[in-house]
Amino acid sequence: MDENNSSTEEINFAIKIPEVSKDRVLLMNQKISEPPRILSNGAGKASCSIFRVPKSLIEVNGKIYQPHIVSIGPYHRGDPQLKMIDEHKWRYLGSLLARTEKTRGLKLEDYLIAMAELEEKARECYSETIHLNSDEFAEMMVLDGCFIIELLRKAANLVLFEPDDPILSMAWIIPFFYRDFLRLENQIPFFILEKLFEISESKSKEPGLTLLALQFFDNATQRPEGVIEKHQDLKPRHLLDLIRLSLIPRSHPEPRSRRKTPAHIIHCVSKLRRAGINLRATEEDTFLSVKFQGGVIEMPPITIDDFTTSFLLNCVSFEQCHKSCTKHFTTYATLLDCLVNTYRDVEFLCDRNIMENCYGNDGEVARFINNMGKDVAFDIDMCYLADLFDDVYQYYRNSWHVQWAGFKYTYFDTPWSFISAFAALVLLLLTVAQTVYTVYSFYKP
Known part of the structure; x- marks a missing residue:
């Protein structure tokens, strides 16, 4: 027993308790008691509505x-x-x-x-x-x-x-x-x-x-x-x-509850066209009134210029920061980001009078639209276009639509492709007729 006690005392004596700086403790307690300044406690309240734009978006x-x-x-x-x-x-x-x-x-x-x-x-x-x-x-x-x-x-x-x-x-x-x-x-x-x-x-x-x-x-x-x-x-x-x-269109409110089946992000304009989904300009009070019916996405025209680009981005930033406002502009920005992959998609939208480009060349507009959707939080199941996203996705998945539309897109999209397809069909029919005539003449000379 005596030997064990002496060994324990030696161990305790060997352990050194580190000293803590009183100034450091005082400084840490001071920082704990200070409220945040850059992002105050009130930033999460519904009354707070004017924010610094997140650095990730800048x-x-x-x-x-x-x-x-x-x-x-x-x-x-x-x-x-x-x-x-x-x-x-x-x-x-x-x-x-x-x-x-x-x-x-x-x-x-x-x-x-x-x-x-x-x-x-x-x-x-x-x-x-x-x-x-x-x-x-x-x-x-x-x-x-x-x-x-x-x-x-x-x-x-x-x-x-x-x-x-x-x-x-x-x-x-x-x-x-x-x-x-x-x-x-x-x-x-x-x-x-x-x-x-x-x-x-x-x-x-x-x-x-x-x-x-x-x-x-x-x-x-x-x-x-x-x-x-x-x-x-x-x-x-x-x-x-x-x-x-x-x-914000009053006819397009955000859903109050989450969808039973999740919606899906849609493809770009080029792929949608190959699947038989067309896009058409329509007259509405606001460019946010987007609809889908009969295989056609109806979009009111929007002018892309210095004012619109600044306004869209600041609306998206506001919706990202404010907890109580709807996310209509975030949803619309995501829709454009889905539809536009390259300058060819912008070119098509301009040809259909859905978009008026007063911003730069088509490539610059495509880059702006793609950047608008970066680092943005988006809940597709709770957005005002959730049904549109899902309807377009389900229409795109229909194999009959895709195959027939792909055939039309390949052979009848332009006059030259139609002429080439028609010439190939005529050549095929002549070849078949010649073969039939040859076989018929062989058996019945």
Whole structure:
């Protein structure tokens, strides 16, 4: 017993307990207690709607998510390349204040007080912690919000542009506004705009903010007459969400429950045509209204240009980040990615008036569409086109359709292939006739 106890004491004596740095423990506890800043705890709430675009999407699509001429909100506030329009924001704010002080007796303090009352609610809309004090935050909301509202009123001729206003006289500026106002990182909450619009509203009745915004962006979206008026009652989270919601067809809601049988991704245009599935342009209020019936995919036309590419990518990014919004644009981007593999698929869609290419050559459009679907989370069984995906897949699997369509595609797709097939058929018939005549003459000379 004595020998065992002594050996145990020797072992315990040999074990050295490492010392822990008190400063390290203090630093770790401090980091544990600090809330996240880059992606705050509130980013997962339904109230949060303005996000930084995920780095994985930026690596694929480049700088298309960043504003090029004007900053709205905190994420790009103070960027050196955006200072030119920042100076004009103050000019527009001054003209708005001069008008409302004269008509309604309102001063700058009234606007700042209104923003201070909404500060907490507005901060919750951003996925990052905004490192501005209350005064700076209220100033930013007033300056950016009043600039947008004043521009919308001037574009609708409710307020006159000043003589020689460069924003109007320089033709290149307004198209950049269309794109920059609809970038995910470049937003302020819509209820902020509504409050500023309400405060600065003139006594004479004017269109609502939603209608003014839709009319402003209609110069870029170019929708049929009368479509915009249908969306005056929308409740968007910001300007990007407003235009996105106005394009979502009410006749194509997302399913509420998962399908009993899983849907499948479909093939590209070239393979679908070989299987007897055709594509046809159709007239609808929005390009998202895609249908499949009678072996034909009906797609409303879409113009691929600088505005559309920027808008589509930012809508997809918003749907990837916001947990409560529908995924209509993600689904449409996936559909295009399925249909287009090479420039030949783009060429066919353009020939059928489904796509108008104002972006570049057909190869560049194909690359854009393929990149649009990269690193994007997509649930095919819960998307608004789940039935279409499955119907096209089942039609494609039908062997009779595939064989007959493949025969027509090979021999009757072009006039030359038809002539070659017809000539081969005539030659075959002549050969058979000659053989029959030879055999007949042999037995009955």
